[in-house]
Amino acid sequence: MKNQLLPFLKYFIPFSFLLLAAQYAIVNYMLDVNLYYSTLSVYLFHILATFLIYILLVFVHKTFSDKTGFAFMGLSLLKMLAAVIFLLPIMLNDAPNPFQDMIAFFVPYFLFLIFETTFAVRLINFK
Template identity: 70%
Template sequence: MQARLISFLKLFLPFSIILFFIQFALVNYVFKIELYYSTLAIYAFHFLATFLIFLFLVFVHKTFSDKTGFAFMACSLLKMLAAVLFLLPVMLNDTPNPFQDIVAFFIPYFLFLIFETIYAVKLINTK
C-alpha cells in the first residue's frame, strides 16, 4: 500500500501544483476575475477529495479487490454531491456572474476526475 501511495503522490503533487499555478495566473493576472471562492479553496477541495478517494480505493482493492470498480463509481457519485454542496453558496448568492465561478471549479474537477480514473483503472487491472 505504501508503494502505491508514493507512486501516486509522485505524480499527483506535481499535477496539482502545476494546475493550481496555471489557474491562479489565469484568474488573477490574465483575465483578472474575482471569484466567490479563491483558487486555493477550489484546489484544496479537489486535492483532498481525490486523495481521499485514492486512499479508499486502495483500501477496497486490498480487502475486496473485485469491488474496486463499484467503490470508484460510489466515490465519484459522492464527490459530485460534494461538488454541488461546495458550489451551492455560489448558486444561491447574488454573485454577479456565477458562470465564471462554476467554470473555474469544473475545469479542474474534470482534470482531477481523469487523474482518478487513470489510477482506478490501474488498480483494477493489477492482479
C-alpha cells in the same frame, strides 16, 4: 498500501501544483476576475477529494479487490454530491458572475476526475 500510494503521489503532487499555479496565474493576472471562491480553496477541495478517494480505493482494493470498480463509482458519486454542496452558496447568493465561478470549478474538477480514473484503472488492473 505503500507500493500503490507512492506512484500515485509521485504524479499527483506535481499535477496538482502545476494546475493550481496555472489557474492562479490565469485568474488573478491574465483575466483579473473576482471569483466567489479563491483558486486556492477550489484546489484544496479537489486535492483533498482526489486524495481521499484514492486512499479509500486502495483500502477497498486490499480488502475486497473485486469491488474496487464499484467503490470508484460510489465515491465519484459522493464527490459529485460534495461538489454540488460546495457550489451551493454560489447558486443561492446571487454571485455577480456565476458562470465564471462554475468554469473555474469544473475545469479542474474534470481534470482531477481524469487523473483519478487513470489511477483507478491502474489499481483495478494491478496484479
